[in-house]
Amino acid sequence: MTNFLFELKEGLIIAFNAIRANKIRSVLTTLGIVIGVASVVLMSNAIKGIDKSFQDGISSFMGTDNLFIDRWAWFSNVPWWELNKRPPIEMEDFEKFKELAELPIAVAPLNDAGNVTIIKGNNSVSDARVSGTNQDYIYTTNLEFDEGRFISELESNNARRVIVLGFEYADRLFPFGNAIDQDVQLNGKKYKVIGVLKKQGSFLMGSFDPDNQSFIPISSLFKDFRSKWSGSGITIVARAPNNQMLYEVKEEAIGIMRRIRGLKYNEEDDFTINQQDAFLEMINKSVGVIQIAGLFITALSLFVGAIGIMNIMFVSVKERTHEIGIRKAIGAKRSVILRQFLAESAILCLLGGLIGLLIAVAGGKIIEQFNFPVSFQIDSIVLAITISLLTGILSGLAPAWTAAKMDPVDALRYE
Amino acid sequence: MNIITIEHIAKIYQVGTEEVQALRDVSLTIDKNEYVAIMGPSGSGKSTLMNILGCLDTPTKGLYTFTGKHVSDMTDNDLASIRNKEIGFVFQTFNLLARSDALHNVELPLIYAGIGKEERRERAREALTKVNLEDRMDHRPNELSGGQRQRVAVARALVTNPSIILADEPTGNLDTKTGEDIMALFETLYEQGNTIILVTHEEYIAEHAKRIIRLRDGLVEKDEIIETRRVAQPRQI
Ligand SMILES: Nc1ncnc2c1ncn2[C@@H]1O[C@H](COP(=O)(O)OP(=O)(O)OP(=O)(O)O)[C@@H](O)[C@H]1O
Ligand SMILES: [Mg+2]
Numbered sequence: 001m002t003n004f005l006f007e008l009k010e011g012l013i014i015a016f017n018a019i020r021a022n023k024i025r026s027v028l029t030t031l032g033i034v035i036g037v038a039s040v041v042l043m044s045n046a047i048k049g050i051d052k053s054f055q056d057g058i059s060s061f062m063g064t065d066n067l068f069i070d071r072w073a074w075f076s077n078v079p080w081w082e083l084n085k086r087p088p089i090e091m092e093d094f095e096k097f098k099e100l101a102e103l104p105i106a107v108a109p110l111n112d113a114g115n116v117t118i119i120k121g122n123n124s125v126s127d128a129r130v131s132g133t134n135q136d137y138i139y140t141t142n143l144e145f146d147e148g149r150f151i152s153e154l155e156s157n158n159a160r161r162v163i164v165l166g167f168e169y170a171d172r173l174f175p176f177g178n179a180i181d182q183d184v185q186l187n188g189k190k191y192k193v194i195g196v197l198k199k200q201g202s203f204l205m206g207s208f209d210p211d212n213q214s215f216i217p218i219s220s221l222f223k224d225f226r227s228k229w230s231g232s233g234i235t236i237v238a239r240a241p242n243n244q245m246l247y248e249v250k251e252e253a254i255g256i257m258r259r260i261r262g263l264k265y266n267e268e269d270d271f272t273i274n275q276q277d278a279f280l281e282m283i284n285k286s287v288g289v290i291q292i293a294g295l296f297i298t299a300l301s302l303f304v305g306a307i308g309i310m311n312i313m314f315v316s317v318k319e320r321t322h323e324i325g326i327r328k329a330i331g332a333k334r335s336v337i338l339r340q341f342l343a344e345s346a347i348l349c350l351l352g353g354l355i356g357l358l359i360a361v362a363g364g365k366i367i368e369q370f371n372f373p374v375s376f377q378i379d380s381i382v383l384a385i386t387i388s389l390l391t392g393i394l395s396g397l398a399p400a401w402t403a404a405k406m407d408p409v410d411a412l413r414y415e
Numbered sequence: 416m417n418i419i420t421i422e423h424i425a426k427i428y429q430v431g432t433e434e435v436q437a438l439r440d441v442s443l444t445i446d447k448n449e450y451v452a453i454m455g456p457s458g459s460g461k462s463t464l465m466n467i468l469g470c471l472d473t474p475t476k477g478l479y480t481f482t483g484k485h486v487s488d489m490t491d492n493d494l495a496s497i498r499n500k501e502i503g504f505v506f507q508t509f510n511l512l513a514r515s516d517a518l519h520n521v522e523l524p525l526i527y528a529g530i531g532k533e534e535r536r537e538r539a540r541e542a543l544t545k546v547n548l549e550d551r552m553d554h555r556p557n558e559l560s561g562g563q564r565q566r567v568a569v570a571r572a573l574v575t576n577p578s579i580i581l582a583d584e585p586t587g588n589l590d591t592k593t594g595e596d597i598m599a600l601f602e603t604l605y606e607q608g609n610t611i612i613l614v615t616h617e618e619y620i621a622e623h624a625k626r627i628i629r630l631r632d633g634l635v636e637k638d639e640i641i642e643t644r645r646v647a648q649p650r651q652i
Contacts, residue, residue: 325510330499330523333492
């Protein structure tokens with residue numbers, strides 16, 4: 001063992017000397033690894049960042065402990081036209097549910113107004129996401145306020161025209177701030193801003209961006225944007241006291257809904273209890289796909305780098321054939337020669353990897369400026385070192401083996 | 416006691432479809448503390464024989480016994496170990512590592528022998544002192560004269576205290592005076608009880624030995640004892 005460490009040390013010294021002797025060539029060769037490792041680290045962190053912001057976005061948007069009781073199923077094998085036969089959930093159902101449900105800590109109705117444009121002076125948000133709900137909705141979410149407050153019970157009961165704006169909406173409508181108590185137009189109807197939500201800083205663009213939403217009393221929504229009796233009904237949001245209770249709350253909710261709907265024991269549920277798990281699962285799946293695609297691309301660039309190293313190591317072995325002959329003539333074993341060249345290529349790659357890591361960190365800092373989430377952790381360093389060492393050893397293997405099994409006489413004769 | 420016994424050694428190279436018989440049938444024994452010169456015209460198989468004796472190469476046919484062990488039965492690692500510990504090689508073209516200084520070149524066999532740094536340095540310095548190069552230890556080969564380079568090579572050959580020193584035309588690239596310096600070094604080693612085998616073209620170099628083996632076309636032509644051998648004198652520097 002000590003002998004091995006000793007040989008390793010000697011090998012490292014030889015390798016360093018060899019690399020120093022061919023500085024420019026080493027730098028050029030290592031470039032492939034530098035780029036490869038930089039892109040692997042950057043990509044894996046970007047993916048982690050995207051994943052985290054998806055998760056955070058979903059969680060703050062829907063709440064982890066929430067159940068969404070709906071006529072529609074978010075994910076289901078049942079075709080939509082079957083689901084369409086289900087009766088919609090109405091406000092009366094919600095009232096009954098709220099009365100009967102004992103386990104949830106908060107129950108709120110939820111419905112979205114379609115096709116709304118919010119206008120303030122010259123500024124507008126078209127196709128805005130406007131949700132109708134009541135005062136209790138705030139207890140089913142983790143929404144925080146920049147200024148102002150959520151919809152009150154009074155405003156809810158009396159269908160007052162008030163609105164709570166997500167950060168982005170507020171920013172677009174009131175670029176200079178001071179949104180509170182100002183009026184905005186929702187499809188021509190005058191609504192008073194009573195609250196602005198805190199910036200969640202999500203990278204998400206689509207429909208789950210907590211910064212791009214707004215809330216009005218559900219009663220106002222029915223009054224201004226659709227008839228109470230048309231439409232496809234509402235969603236009931238029920239929040240469990242904690243994640244462990246989620247199952248019991250769900251069981252209770254199913255029982256209550258069946259009672260409200262008057263279903264017989266042999267009839268199937270005509271509603272669905274949706275959970276954000278389902279969303280997270282779907283997101284994990286798509287993040288997984290991004291991950292695989294990203295890693296495949298970066299692995300490809302690393303592979304190109306590895307080929308470069310292998311190539312230069314073959315050249316190095318060829319050039320030093322005579323030296324190998326000398327070493328063998330005075331007693332170097334195959335394993336010694338093998339280790340010497342493996343150490344050389346490993347060090348070459350390691351240097352490249354460390355430079356790549358620095359570039360990735362610097363690149364990450366730059367990308368962060370553009371609001372793209374990059375999460376850097378210690379495991380990036382471990383990843384870079386492991387990958388570059390591994391690449392070095394793998395790509396050095398074939399050249400090192402050619403060197404190790406050279407015939408001493410042939411090698412000595414080589415000019 | 417003989418160190419080397421070879422019996423009916425042949426070495427055949429396959430060049431394309433043609434067979435080149437570098438050695439046809441060579442048998443000889445060499446005793447401890449002998450001083451042998453191998454001579455012969457170019458292409459007669461001298462280097463081939465030396466490589467086989469030095470365990471750098473293996474014969475196509477025949478039996479080689481080195482200090483009682485059959486070389487043909489040995490693994491690659493065994494051969495490397497013999498080359499490292501039992502044999503000191505000196506080449507015509509010096510064969511030093513160009514990028515390393517004299518001290519490191521001499522240290523190298525000790526590195527492969529697994530000897531620790533302190534002892535290694537010490538022994539390498541000692542060997543370089545023996546060849547009168549104590550003031551050139553940190554010079555690289557290209558900063559040394561031909562004679563100095565060959566002395567580094569001799570120091571490298573003797574640093575492991577081998578049982579035998581093999582030299583293939585050690586003076587071939589040196590002028591007469593410098594060649595004589597190297598021969599004086601061998602003389603000292605011989606007096607200290609080392610076994611020396613050297614290949615040479617020069618009659619007057621061969622006369623330093625006690626025995627001359629003449630090869631021709633891969634066969635031993637003549638094996639003679641020198642009655643009045645020359646004794647190389649170290650030059651006063
Ligand atoms: N690797 C090889 N492949 C083919 N033929 C070889 C090889 N090595 C040596 N030979 C042949 O074997 C013969 C003996 O070669 P060797 O090098 O032993 O001669 P030598 O006596 O040392 O000659 P010189 O005095 O010129 O050094 C030559 O004919 C040479 O062409
Ligand atoms: Mg020769």
